[in-house]
Structures are given as C-alpha cells and as structure tokens.
Amino acid sequence: MPRSFRILAAIILLPLLAAPALAQTSDTGSSHYYSEDTINAGLGPVPDTVNRETPQAMMESFLFAAKADAWKTAAHMLDLSNMDPQKQAALGPVLARRLNQIVRHAMWLDWGDLPDRPDALEANASSKNPLAGEPRRNIRLAIIDLPGRPVSIRIARVKPKDGDPVWLFSRQTVGNINEMYAYYGPTAFERSLPAWMRKTAFWTLAWWEVIALPLVFLIGLGAAALVYVWLGRLKQHRRYRLAAGILDAVQLPVALFVCVGTFSLVRSWLFTFSGAVNAFLGPLQTVLIVIALALIAVRIVDAVLERVVQHNIRELGDAEAAEQRDLYTNISAARRAAIVVAFLVGAALVLIQVNAFQTLGFSLLASAGVLGLIFAFAARSVLANIMSSLQIALAKTARIGDAVLYAGDWCYVEKINFTYVQLKSWDNRRLMVPVSQLVSNTLENWTKQDASLIKPVVLRLDHRADVDKLREAFGKFVEESDDVIQKDQAKAQVIDHDWNGMVLRFTVTGEDPVSAWGMHCRLREEMLKVAARLESEGADVPDRAVYLPREREVKVEAFAGD
Numbered sequence: 001m002p003r004s005f006r007i008l009a010a011i012i013l014l015p016l017l018a019a020p021a022l023a024q025t026s027d028t029g030s031s032h033y034y035s036e037d038t039i040n041a042g043l044g045p046v047p048d049t050v051n052r053e054t055p056q057a058m059m060e061s062f063l064f065a066a067k068a069d070a071w072k073t074a075a076h077m078l079d080l081s082n083m084d085p086q087k088q089a090a091l092g093p094v095l096a097r098r099l100n101q102i103v104r105h106a107m108w109l110d111w112g113d114l115p116d117r118p119d120a121l122e123a124n125a126s127s128k129n130p131l132a133g134e135p136r137r138n139i140r141l142a143i144i145d146l147p148g149r150p151v152s153i154r155i156a157r158v159k160p161k162d163g164d165p166v167w168l169f170s171r172q173t174v175g176n177i178n179e180m181y182a183y184y185g186p187t188a189f190e191r192s193l194p195a196w197m198r199k200t201a202f203w204t205l206a207w208w209e210v211i212a213l214p215l216v217f218l219i220g221l222g223a224a225a226l227v228y229v230w231l232g233r234l235k236q237h238r239r240y241r242l243a244a245g246i247l248d249a250v251q252l253p254v255a256l257f258v259c260v261g262t263f264s265l266v267r268s269w270l271f272t273f274s275g276a277v278n279a280f281l282g283p284l285q286t287v288l289i290v291i292a293l294a295l296i297a298v299r300i301v302d303a304v305l306e307r308v309v310q311h312n313i314r315e316l317g318d319a320e321a322a323e324q325r326d327l328y329t330n331i332s333a334a335r336r337a338a339i340v341v342a343f344l345v346g347a348a349l350v351l352i353q354v355n356a357f358q359t360l361g362f363s364l365l366a367s368a369g370v371l372g373l374i375f376a377f378a379a380r381s382v383l384a385n386i387m388s389s390l391q392i393a394l395a396k397t398a399r400i401g402d403a404v405l406y407a408g409d410w411c412y413v414e415k416i417n418f419t420y421v422q423l424k425s426w427d428n429r430r431l432m433v434p435v436s437q438l439v440s441n442t443l444e445n446w447t448k449q450d451a452s453l454i455k456p457v458v459l460r461l462d463h464r465a466d467v468d469k470l471r472e473a474f475g476k477f478v479e480e481s482d483d484v485i486q487k488d489q490a491k492a493q494v495i496d497h498d499w500n501g502m503v504l505r506f507t508v509t510g511e512d513p514v515s516a517w518g519m520h521c522r523l524r525e526e527m528l529k530v531a532a533r534l535e536s537e538g539a540d541v542p543d544r545a546v547y548l549p550r551e552r553e554v555k556v557e558a559f560a561g562d
Contacts, residue, residue: 032119033137033157033165040080042088047073052166055139055155056114062169066100074100079158079168082175095174098181106184107142107153114139118165120157138170146183151176187269216266224259228252249303253295260288290346294339301335305400305415325447328400332416333393339418386418388435398438398445403513405444406433410513451512452485455520458495459504459527464546466534467494467504473530474506477523483515484508501549 050065050073051057058077065074075092078099083091115122119135137157143150153173159165190208197208228251235247264285305328392398398421402413411423411431421438423431446453461470471492478490486509496503506523510516531547 032135033159035161036079036081036158037161039158039160039163039166039168040076040078040085040088040092042080042083042085043072043075043092044089046076049073050076052077052168053118053164054114054116055120055167056116058155058167059114062096062100066096071096077168078174079156079171080174081158082171095177098177098185099169099174101186102144102153102177102180102184105186106144106180118157120167144180144184146179151180216263219266220259220263223262224255227258228255231255245303245307246300249299250296253292253299256288257292257296260285260292264289287346290342294342294346297338297342298335301331301338305331305335325399325401326396329393329396329416332400333390336389336393336418384436386435388439389416389418391439392416392421392435397448398443399447402448403446403451405446406431406438406441410517446513452509453513453516454507454509455516455523457506457508457520457524457527459506459524459531460501460549461504461531462501462546462549463497465502465504465531466545466547467492469534469545470504470527470530470547474523474527477526478508481508481519481522483510483519485511 046052050061052061062074062077065071065077071093072089074096075088078092078096080088080092080095115136120137120139121135139155141153141155143152151173154170155167155173156170157165157167193208197206197211199207231247231251231254235244235251267281393416398404398413398416400413400416404411404413404423406423409423409429409431410426413421414424414430415422416435418435420432420434423433425431474490474492478484478487484490490506490508492504492506494502495505506527508519508523510519534545535547
C-alpha cells in the first residue's frame with residue numbers, strides 16, 4: 001500500500017477510534033465529581049424513596065424526609081466521609097435534624113430553582129453567565145454569617161468507587177453544622193414552647209412565629225412611643241431654643257431607630273425566625289436603620305443651620321460674614337453628600353445581605369447600561385437638579401446667607417437642597433426655586449465678592465431747577481450719614497433731559513445691601529424735602545428757580561379758514 005494511502009487511512013480512522021475514549025472521559029471524568037471509596041457506609045442501605053441523582057431531587061428528598069421527621073432517611077443526604085462509620089448511624093440523624101433547622105432559620109431556599117440534571121448544567125442560563133453550559137460538581141446554596149467568619153452551605157456531587165455519582169451536602173458543610181446550629185438553632189425560649197407551637201402553620205412559618213411577629217412588633221412600637229413622648233417632654237424644658245429645635249427635629253427618626261433596634265434585639269435574643277422571615281426582615285431592618293441614622297444626622301444639621309441662618313440672616317449679608325457664608329454652604333454641601341453616602345451604603349448593605357452580588361451580579365452588570373438609561377430618562381429633571389446642586393456647592397455661585405436679586409425680588413439664600421433653593425424675600429416670603437432654573441437663569445449676587453452696594457436715587461426736575469443748591473444739600477447729607485461709605489465717590493449728576501424736564505441722579509455707596517437700602521430711602525426723602533423747600537422759598541420772586549416738574553400744554557390755534 002502506498003505511503004500516502006496509509007497516512008490517509010490513519011487520518012480517517014484515528015478520530016473514530018478516539019471517540020469512545022473521549023466520550024468515556026467526558027462522562028466519567030473526575031472533574032465532574034468528587035471520588036470516595038464509600039459513601040456513608042455506617043448508615044446502611046439507602047431507602048428506595050431517596051433520589052440523589054440531581055441537586056433538585058436530593059434537596060426534595062431531604063426536605064420531604066425532614067417534614068416526616070425521618071431523620072435516618074435525611075442523613076443519607078449528608079456526606080459523612082469525615083466521620084467514623086461506626087458513629088454515622090448515631091450522629092447522622094442528629095446532624096440532619098440540625099441542618100434542617102439551619103436551612104429553615106438561616107437561609108431562604110427555593111429548591112425548585114436547583115438544576116434537575118445529574119451534571120447540574122444550567123441549560124437555560126444566560127450566555128453572559130461564565131458558568132453557562134458548564135457541568136458542575138459543587139453548588140453553593142447560601143453564605144451564613146457566623147461570629148468572626150462566614151461559612152457556606154454547599155452540595156457536592158460524589159462518586160463511590162463501585163457506584164454512580166450522587167449529590168450530597170458537602171463534608172465541609174457537614175463539618176460546620178454544629179457551629180452553625182449553635183448560632184442559628186432554636187433558642188432556649190423556643191425549646192421551652194409546647195410542641196404544637198413549633199409545628200408549621202402555613203408557608204414556612206411555625207405557629208409560634210405567627211404569634212411572635214406581631215408581639216415583637218408591638219414591643220418595638222411601645223419602646224418607640226415611650227422615647228417619642230420622653231423627647232417631647234424633654235424639649236419643653238430646654239431653655240435654649242437651639243437644643244429644643246434639635247430635639248424636635250430628631251424626635252421622629254430617633255423613635256424609628258429605637259423601634260427597629262428594639263425589634264432587632266428582641267428578635268435575636270428570644271427568637272430565631274425561619275429563613276423566609278429573615279430574608280424579608282434582615283434587609284428591611286438594615287434599610288430602616290440606615291434611614292433613621294441618616295435622618296438623625298441630616299436633621300441635626302438642618303436644625304443648626306436653620307437656627308443660625310434664620311436668626312442671623314441680616315448679619316450674614318455683612319461684608320465681614322463672607323467666611324461664615326462659606327462655612328454654612330460647605331456644611332449644607334456635606335449634608336447632601338452624607339445623604340448620597342447613606343443611600344449608597346444602605347443599598348450596598350441590603351445587596352450584601354441578600355447575597356445579590358453572588359446571585360444577581362452578572363445579570364446586574366449585563367443590564368446596568370440599559371437600566372441606567374431608563375432610570376436617567378425617567379428621572380432626568382431630578383438628576384438635573386441634583387447635578388445643578390453640586391455645581392452650586394462647588395462653584396459657590398450662591399451661598400447660604402448671600403443677598404441676591406432673583407426675578408426682581410431682593411432675597412437671602414436660606415437653604416440649598418438637592419432639588420430646590422429656598423430664598424427669603426425682603427417681605428418674608430419664601431421662594432422655592434428649582435436648582436436647575438437658578439443655575440440656568442441670570443442671578444444677581446450682591447455679596448459674592450463685595451457686600452458694598454451703590455444705590456442711585458433719580459429725581460425728575462424742572463428745567464429751571466438750581467442743581468448747585470441740590471448738590472450742596474446732597475453733600476451735606478453724605479457728610480452727616482454714617483452709613484455712607486466712600487464719601488468722595490458720591491455724585492450728583494444730570495443724566496438726561498427732555499421737553500418735560502431734566503433727570504438728576506444721586507449715587508451713594510452703602511456698606512451692605514441692608515444699610516444701602518435704608519440709606520437709599522432716606523436720601524430720596526431728603527432730596528424731595530429739599531426740592532420742595534427750595535420751591536416754596538421763592539414763591540413770590542419773579543423768574544425764580546422752579547424744582548418740581550410741571551405739566552406743559554401746547555395750545556394749537558385754529559386757522560381762520562377752518
């Protein structure tokens with residue numbers, strides 16, 4: 001046979017000869033299971049009702065055996081390889097009973113979601129999941145927090161030397177049962193309850209849980225009500241209004257914190273609720289505690305700022321108060337940053353508690369872009385205000401205590417929140433302006449750089465008015481007024497005229513907007529008085545100077561032919 005034919009035949013026959021060997025390796029490869037000489041030799045033969053072929057079937061067999069109190073049968077679902085076979089028959093049922101308590105009290109498990117294939121391959125998993133299409137020999141069901149360290153509850157595929165692979169609770173999990181049971185097992189109070197109260201009422205709740213949950217909630221409400229009333233009485237006896245304001249601000253969040261804290265303490269000291277209840281109560285407690293602590297901190301800051309700003313709003317407009325305005329604005333910005341941090345920390349704690357990073361991590365990463373776009377579109381106005389609030393905090397275009405002119409109103413900045421800025425007008429009105437609108441529109445900030453303000457007074461006079469006499473009276477006013485600064489720059493100028501008269505403008509500078517406004521009004525009054533007095537003094541003098549403007553009429557004579 002020619003050499004080329006032999007090579008061709010080898011190429012054709014080699015895959016055919018290697019296929020059975022490759023198939024055998026794929027089916028029975030040790031990477032798909034753990035190997036043991038024997039499995040639970042001390043327990044005796046496995047009952048016919050037990051199915052350990054798939055993770056779902058094994059968990060179903062364990063839960064059904066536990067429901068029937070068949071702990072000897074349930075022990076066959078535990079890998080007792082690390083235990084002396086002579087002790088397995090005595091200790092196996094005990095460990096199975098304790099593991100059932102741990103599964104009920106420490107975790108929430110929907111065994112119907114477990115794979116129903118011997119190789120535990122996720123046939124319907126997303127392509128973005130790195131485990132998609134991969135056989136598994138080990139599955140983590142939950143992570144249990146113990147004092148000092150977390151431990152995992154796992155099931156593993158184990159093959160005895162002379163048998164088929166089966167799924168069992170891993171020997172590492174079995175080795176941690178006693179330690180987990182000491183923490184998550186029934187308390188002494190629960191063990192003292194009658195047997196009927198420990199039986200299942202509905203869902204996964206025992207009768208004692210149905211009775212205890214409302215009682216524990218009422219105990220928490222009672223503790224919160226006592227603290228709320230005590231704080232209410234305490235604030236009535238405070239001589240300092242700031243302390244009373246702080247107590248009033250934190251009264252409700254402190255009561256909420258006491259309610260959740262009491263509920264948590266009573267729940268942990270006296271009861272160990274089932275995993276379904278803990279799966280709901282754990283994240284809820286975390287959220288409420290974070291909310292209560294954030295509210296306490298934020299309301300204390302708000303009470304201090306409100307007290308200081310409202311009672312010193314005029315002083316904050318002074319030229320010397322620029323550092324105070326910066327300080328209060330920075331505190332307000334830190335308050336908003338604390339709210340964001342509290343939200344992120346609370347969300348992270350909840351996700352950690354529900355193990356969302358393990359169960360939903362890949363899905364969250366895959367859908368983060370789409371969800372982000374949807375959220376941004378739905379909350380675009382809110383996000384715009386939040387970003388504008390951060391812009392104000394960084395650029396300080398408006399600080400707490402600044403005197404501003406907005407939409408024709410002279411106002412002081414009282415509060416800078418996430419979505420709106422609270423302005424206090426000169427007549428004690430409150431303007432709630434969206435932050436984005438404040439940033440996008442023109443705003444006059446009278447105390448941004450220099451609190452001093454030039455206030456003009458404009459008078460319309462007759463053409464025959466003696467400007468020098470008015471300028472002399474104006475100079476006297478400037479010299480005698482203590483609230484006029486930069487006296488050498490005070491001016492009296494004719495800035496316009498028309499057929500009806502002339503326009504005389506007096507300009508003076510005040511130290512701050514408040515004093516400038518008062519001085520501006522006094523100057524107008526004084527100049528009007530002077531003009532009226534000068535007018536009356538020369539009433540009987542021909543060709544006298546006239547100050548106050550006159551109405552002029554034009555007489556039009558008709559033509560003779562009309």
